[in-house]
Amino acid sequence: MIYSPSFLAVGIFLLFVGFTLGLSFFLGGKAKSSEGYFAAHGQIPWFVNGVAFAGDYLSAASFLGICGMIAFYGYDGFLYSIGYLAGWIVALFVVAEPMKRLGKFTFADALNSQFNSRGIKLAAGISTLAVSIFYLIPQMVGAGVLVQPLLGLPHWAGVVIVGAVVITIVVTAGMVSTTWVQFLKGSLLVFFSAILTVMILQRGFEVYEGPIEPQTVTKTADGQTLVNGLPLGEGENQASLKPVGHLSKLPGGMKKTGPLGPLEFFSVLQESEVLLSSPEKTVAEDGSVTTTYTPKPTPGSQVLRPGEHPKFKGIRSDNFIDKLNFLSLMLALFCGTASLPHILIRYYTVKDEAAARKSTIVGIGCIGFFYVLTLYMGLGAMTSGAMDVTNSNMAAPLLALSMSELLFAIISAIAFTTVLGTVSGLILASAGAVSHDLVASFRKTELTDHQQVRIAKIASVVVGMIAIVLGILFEKMNVSYLVGWAFSVAASANLPALMMLLFWKGTTKQGIIAAIIVGMTSSLAWILLSADTFAKVYGLPASDALVPFSQPGIVTIPLGFVTLVVVSLMTKSSADC
Amino acid sequence: MNSRNSRIGLTLFAIYLLLYGGFVFINAFSPTTMEATPVAGVNVAILCGFGLIVTAFIFALLYGFLCGPTEDDR
Incomplete structure (x- = not known):
């Protein structure tokens, strides 16, 4: 699809970024000490911190990735929502209070509270850095994806803008401003997602009467892009992709449903028929690659069941490894x-x-509510008639565009601040790990407060x-795919050490160091040797992969x-000897 | 964290783990179960998904309520 930059969207986007930066400079004066820089003096009200959890956690992958996945394949994307939320149960019941009690600024502090070991600081600092950088990649890619249709700028420009804004936020005021940015973003995201959902339910479903035609995108050997056989463009003898996402049938021969209730929405869809376009690639002899998107009538009951996305198909096979x-x-x-x-x-x-406990509860409330909405937004996008077949990440903003341009502008700007919020949190976590854990572990004397902040x-x-x-x-990597990696590495490297420290008295410092290093390296190695990486990163045949399945968690x-x-x-x- | 809080937390955690684990295992080994529509024409997959999210919030509130007073007194 060709996106024309919207002035309204650009205006609202600039307003958001301006306000965010203004807030950072205003709050910057309050964060001179390390206590203020890393932990906002421990004075953030629990409610604000709870919403900031939502701001931190609901990354581009949640908002753009999950909605897009549901919009393209149905229920499967929602499995991510369920899993992401369930993780908070571990955070609240097991980790929240001990973390607060044992630590000061970083994760390594909590692990190291009984041992005072340089090795632990070093290992935990490295794992923090590794996980943060892994998690940063999809956020930055998401930023680039967003900025293309929004401002009409190339991918790299989006990445550089986000990077520059975030570095400014983090350097000026550390945790104080980061927290408030996340609070703002968390509340806006949840609020406007709710509005969008209400509008989806109000609009209901409508049967599409227009022609159903396959669309093709061809990349010729000399680097040209052809759409339906014509050069990409909007002029004469040019073509661009038409938006997709329609219902072909409603139950009882209805043409239009009118407003629907929250459960009625699913029961009607269950009985309907949706046109889903799945891509099919063919390579011609001259080296040009054609992707054909054929709208295929799919029963609603199939859209709403798990196991349709290529990644989740395994649950419908008899192969145990796929289920694993x-x-x-x-x-x-x-x-x-x-x-x-x-x-x-x-x-x-x-x-x-x-x-700490109360803010986690607020966080679970906001995040859970948002994840419920993802299913409505995804399915709403699937049937909005506004989807871009080539870019699932744009599903949520395009859904908003099908409602009104103002809503599109606001949702896009929020999606952009979503990236800002998560990225600033990650950069701050990495900065803390470097100055508080890594550098400190190499020095005999304690760093002064001022030195820590400067580093x-x-x-x-x-x-x-x-x-x-x-x-x-x-640029070309799928956003939610990369986030899955980050979760696997984080869980393998950090969780065993944290859990055993809390619940097993026999834990030694060598045990913690070994667990972090083994968990981190084994999950990383597994990912690098997996079929997914072989096919999507190295461009090698997936069957050459050295590990039996792609997700490392269950082993590492x-x-x-x-x-x-x-x-x-x-x-x-x-x-003892 | 006093031991009472941690006991409540671990109990709720264990119950949730069973619910989540059950859901994941049914998805993996009996995906057709998820297609049934027992209530109001909505299928089991969506009912369970919403159920797990709502349960997480109810457990969180319950936990906050159960260990609230002891700490606020301090």
């Missing part, structure tokens, strides 16, 4: 949340354990630059626990 891949992903989602560094550091911004600011700039470069390099999370127990038992007995 699904179990592994769901396990990583469940365990990953409570191991994400940018979520963990948010426990240090409130005053005590009770406040953190330099680290923010460096990590921000790395994120910009990676965001440009990984238990491996982390086993390593910790074995090493702890070994080192304990040697200490």
Whole structure:
């Protein structure tokens, strides 16, 4: 599709960014000490912190990725919503209060509270950095995806704009401004998603009467793009892709439903028929690649059941390994949340354990409510008649565009701040890990307060630059796919150490260090050797992959626990001798 | 965290783990179960999904309510 930049969207976007930066400069004066820079003096009210959790957590992958996945394949994307939310149960019931009690600024603090070991600081600092950078890539790619239709700028420009704005936010005011940016973004995202959902229900469904034709996109060998056989463009003898996403049949021969109730929405869709366009690639002899999108009438009951997305098809096969891949992903989602560094550091911004608990409850409320809405937004987009067949990430903004241009402008601007909020949280978590854990572990004397903040600011700039470069390099990667990796690495590296420290008295410092290193390297290695990476990153045949399935969690999370127990038992007995 | 809070937390955690695990296992090993439409024409997949999200929030509130008073007194 060809997007024309909307002045309204650009205006609202600039307003958002301007306000965010203004807020950062205003709050910047309050965060001179390390206490203020990393933990906002522990004075963020619990309610604000709770909404900020939502702002931190509901990343571009949640909003753009999940909605897009539901819009293209149906129910499967919602499995991510369920898994992402379930992870908060681990965060609330197991991790929240101990994190607050044991730590000061970073995840390593909590692990290291009994041992005072440089090794733990180093290992936990490295794993924080690794997970944060992994998680940063999809956010930056998301930023580039958004900016193309919104401002009419190329991908790299979007990545650089986000990078520059975020570095400014983080360097000027650290955790205080980051928290307020996330609070703002969290509340706006949930509020406007709710409005969008109400509008979807009000609009109801309508049967599409127009012609149903396949569309083709051809990339010729000399680099030209042809749409339906004509050069891409909007002039004479040119063509662009038409928006898709229609209902071909409603129950009882109805043409239009009118407003629907929240459950009626599903029961009507269940009995309807949807036109879904799945891509099919053919390579011609001259080297040109043609992708054909044929609208295929699909029963609603099929759209609303799990196992339609290529990634989830495994649950319908008889092959046990395919099922294992699904179990592994769901396990990583469940365990990953409570191991994400940018979520963990948010426990240090409130005053005590009770406040940590209350803010998690508020966070679960906001995030859960939002995830319920993702199913309505995704299915609403699927039937909105406004979808771009080539770009699932644009489903939610285009759905808004089918309602009104103003709503499109607001939703796009929010999606953009979504990226800003999550990226600033991640960069801050990495900066904390560098200055508070890594640098400190190499020095005999404690850094002064002022030095810590200065190193953190330099680290923010460096990590921000790395994120910009990676965001440009990984342009073509699917956003939610990369987030799945980050969750697997976080869960494998961090969760075993954190859980065992809390619940097993026999845990030794060597055990913790070994568990982090083994969990991190094994999950990374597994990902790099998996069929998904072979096919999508290296461009090699998927059958050459060295591991049996793509999601590492079900192997590497238990491996982390086993390593910790074995090493702890070994080192304990040697200490006793 | 006092031991009472942690006991409540772990109990709720264990119950939720069973619910979530059950849902994931049914999806993996009996996906057709998810296609049935027992209530109001809505299928099991959506009912369970919404159920898990709502249950998480109810558990969170329950936890906050059960361990609230002891800490606020301090």
